[in-house]
Amino acid sequence: MVQLSVADPSSGSPREHTVSDLRRAAEALWPVASAESWDRVGLVSGRDAAPLRRVLLAVDPVGATVDEALEWDADVLLAHHPLLLRGVHSVAEDTAKGALLARLIRGDCALLTAHTNADIPEGGVSAVIAERLGLRAARPIVESTSPEVSGGTAGIGRVGTLDAPESLRAFAERVAGILPQTVSGVRVAGDPDRAVQRIALLGGAGDSLLDHPAVLAADVYLTSDLRHHPAQEALERAAAMGGPALIDVAHWASESLWLDGAAERLGDRLPGVEFRVSTRRTDPWSFAV
Template sequence: MRLSSHSSEPDAPDSAQASWRVGDLMALMESWYPQATAQSWDRVGLIVGDPDAPVRSLLLALDPTAAIAEQAVVGPDSDGHPYDMVITHHPLLLRGASFLPVTDPKGAVVTRLIRAGVSLFNAHTNADVACEGVATALADLIGLRDTVPLEPCGVDAEGHEIGLGRVGTVEPTTLGAFADHVASVLPAGPTGLLVGGDEAMAVSRVAVLGGAGDSALDAARAADVDVYLTADLRHHPASEHLEGGRPALLCGSHWATESPWLPVLARRIRAAASASKVELRVEVSTIVTEPWTSYRVTQGELA
């Protein structure tokens, strides 16, 4: 596969090439989510695998967990033929590792994938900031219009502004009604959606940031939005923010606010493969990789 100098879409492969290889998909992902746009602390790219290995089946998932590795090795048809490649959002070895024995959880994932010949690639903060990345997918899911980055960081090769999060508008509503809408479209998980603020307050301008969003609380306030949707908000930052006024807060789960990007990525890859006349099976894992498995309403009283 070749990438043309004027387009981020792949040119048709040579007629002798029956399928893409891992390296072709790496080049495609680089064209959409350049590694240079990832945060300095991040780890993105090919984690395990051979760039020359053919790819006829591809699995997309948020986390490179043991369950995802098992799904990849079992394969799309449970017939003993694994997926050729897995692309995840989160890295497997963000903090590095000195030892990866099979007795270690991450070592077990690496060993399982290598033994089965499955390549593993990830796009993390470079996918967060991209024009058609994680933030845009979440904004589109909840119906934001006229969106711009919450924290701009530059422009892409086609001149689109990129950055963390998105800010946009919705039809005027109330916080309570908007929270109901968000809860109805976020992927189902065990933790639901937390609401902080007066549910009768007016909402028309919204900020979103998939995944952990503590760091952008000040940016959301500076953007003059009515509500900020994110995940993983901690007690003290959220409490202190709400004491200071708008925006109200909606806190979903990390998995639920980032996984909407996976179907978007699947459609992009399928379209690119079709344009290049390449047969490629692309599927999105439906495994919920939340660390939590269930939810209980707490009902005790302070003595």
């Protein structure tokens, strides 16, 4: 296990990093106050004074990633998705979430989450997808109004342009090339030979933005968890009045790209603490027939 002593500027004596240092670093990168009002982010379990030597980053706080964190003797599991997003009335160990929390607490592993507050900044979930796809002049679909994140590059989703037009099929193959493989793969709705250049995207579930003007003005909209009726209505509208082709990718896959950069940014702020990105695939689908 990696140990770290750093100088404490107030006393001149060395001290170990603690969970509170990680919370401060995370707050600087992804301010809690910038999260959506319905979201539940920050420290879920654990204590600020606990020593910080190893941090595992994952999309989902589920059995597989809790196993990995405890097997690695991690001090914190930093997850993108909240464990307690909706109200619960019990954390008894005969409930799934209660059992996970109990295992983390017994294993002295804190749980910290960064969700919509990690979606909106530069280097956030959607920004990373835009960068991997080579989009130029990418801007938020919905610019953030939070005073905690300044500038026009913070917000929900991204819209930008490819260097040159390419077919929808070629672009879909480009998308598949940057994402980890999943059972559902990359699903496309539209003419495969249609030329596309202006791209709108939102990592995670994005059908709430199907009607947004920036999405309607794009050639293709890339997101996850598109439901039958909203997708069908969007395609009917596109046929009648113009609008984007649709690309639907696995939710876990789209958000997993953010983890490497998040680990790197935290590592820059907390040198000597060991950060690792989970190797467990937590997409819920295991096979198709």
